[in-house]
Amino acid sequence: MSEYQYYEFLAIERPLEQDEIDGLRALSTRAVITPVSFVNEYHWGGFKSDARKLLLRCFDAHVYVANWMTAVFMLRLPIEALSREIAEAFAVEDTLDIKADQNYWIIEWGLWDSENYDRFGVEDGRGWMARLAPIRDELLRGDIRSLYIGWLAAVNGEMFADDLMEPFSVSGMESLTAPQKALAKFIEADPDLLAGAGMGSPALQETQTFQKEMDAWLDAFPRDEAKAVLRQLLEGKGRRAEQSVRNRFAAWRRGLGDDRTDAPRRSVGELRKNAEKARHIRAEKQKCDRKRREVKRRREREAYLKNLSMDFPKAWNSIQKTVERGSGPAYDEACNDLSDLSDAYALCATRERFKEKMNDFMAAHRRRRALIQRLAKAGVWNE
Template identity: 30%
Template sequence: MSEYQYVEFQAVDRPLTDRELAYARKQSTRAEISRRSFHNEYHFGDFRGDVIGMLQRGYDVHLHYANFGIRTVAIRLPARVPFAKAVWSSYIVEGLSWAPDRRGSGGVLTLAPYHEADELEELWEFEPCMRAIVGLRTRLMAGDLRVLYLFWLAAAIDGQHDSVDAKEPPVPGGLAKIAGDAQPFLEFFGLEPHLLGAAAEVSAEAPDVASPEQRIQRWVESKSDKDVKSLLRELLSEDSAAVKAATVARILGATTSSVWPTVTTNRNCQELLDRAAQLRQAEYEREQERLVAAENRKAAKQAQERKVRMKQMVDEPKKWLRKADELVAARGTDNYEAAAEVLDELREALAADGGEQLSRKHAAHLAKQHPTLNRMKSALRKRGLLE
């Protein structure tokens, strides 16, 4: 297996400043770098830049993939983890870490589970995962505890032998509703959807929490004219993108941990994996039942159509001889097979009235009329219509 690595950073909240862009360019001489993105592929060598430094200087999300086991996601939270430490610390396990900024309340949440080479399927498309990560970051900034659970799940279900014994943290409400948005993220870490389905079985209903857009709207409506003018002055006199990003982060970071309901379980990772396997098997059995039912319906429909067709053959045999001629004239293996089938069914339909002789005679006629059509003659021989 040849080595392949992919590294990407994205600036979500605002574009990089000149100083931040200069810092990013010092991290790699080969990457494609802009104020909004940084990405590079490696078939040999490695990215030796400062990931945390990049995230502290303009970029907001980071993804690192290597086909020998590395799958890392890191996100910068400008305001803080929007939960009390007693809440979010229960989701921090080996492979998931929080690095606070030296100044301020922000920091970087890094998910880097351990996987052996060849343990997971190789990936070549990373855009869906990056979109999912950006969306999950926005949810987390707004106080969505389900995102922390997803990160815990990816960290806990890794290649470590003792990871199956890890105890499950409190299960946030509404887990099932996040499954669609989280699917590319789960796939990146080799987690099947049934795993989240197993977790969601004990999950309570999602709380009625305002969306980020609704919270921003409410915040705007709550401001006085004086506050609005002050913010407008900042936007016009300073770096407007930076002011906007800081303001939005402050609004979204105002969530308290008591908002999101949770359910405490006694499960460990192995129990989740076992339940996911049961759900997967149940889905497989339902799919097999659906396929069998569909095949039965198809067979019944074909039998009915054949019954009608053979009655028509009894009434108008010459029509079906012409049909065989038309199919042969159209050329092509499928048409030759269809023509042979028509003559075979005609033989059966007229079994009591010379059908054998009629079909074989017409097959001989076709062979004589088209002596070079070997595939047609082969189709007729398979049906026993031609010597």
């Protein structure tokens, strides 16, 4: 099997300038490049640049997938969007890398050695960016659950001792957003560990509280700065104005506190015990679901057989016409229909009556050896 690598970059804060687009084209003649994105795949060779440097220069999000069981998601955030305390607490070697330069944080969630061969045998990387990119806005709003997911993924690999404490007690782990669920799937975080982390996790801040904070911030927003934002809107720089205001609001909210709570932190051992509970709950739920599906299947089967029994002569005539086609597929169809008819007689009449009708039916078809073999194998009729 040949090598496969998929690269996708997305610009969110601002569109690319023409000289930046030209620079990207110099890196690849085959890539699909737009004012907000760069997408390319490689079957031989690789990308001629460094993804981290490219993010720092002109993009805000990056997805990388390779068929040697690797998946990486990276984000660029304004330096004021995340505290160094948070970054250092959640960073884990290989799984969640968080580094900063003078103006930006680069956050990298990495899966480097998956054992999911089925996934990487068919996955080409497309579609992940749309599912993962909203995590950037969540982080700008102070929602750090995606960082917790990255840290928790390291617990999968048993690299943490049971007595190690979680970085912070983070609220809302029991009710992840769609992008956060996608991230967990992308880096293959253990679903039972995730469910265990949600056990006892404090509830998220109420939407009304968030609105009150927004109103308080807007009430104190300087008039001259508000005027500058409006000027940007009128000049067609709406996206830049929006990102600037959102970044400032996120930085202000971070000063109030993020999704950390005063709830006691849990040890890795506690999280693993919770994961065992979650695994048991999931197994019981799957068992109940299987029983429910089986009950439904039986009811549907019974209803079908009762309907079939409403006109047995019609069913026999239909099977007769099918057999007369004389082909292998026709015999397969007839065999299935006769099996259903046998069950219908058992439910609504008697098996003895079916045997009588079957003997009458087969009297005209004893030379159809292929049909007889199928019926014998299915246990519907024996000579």
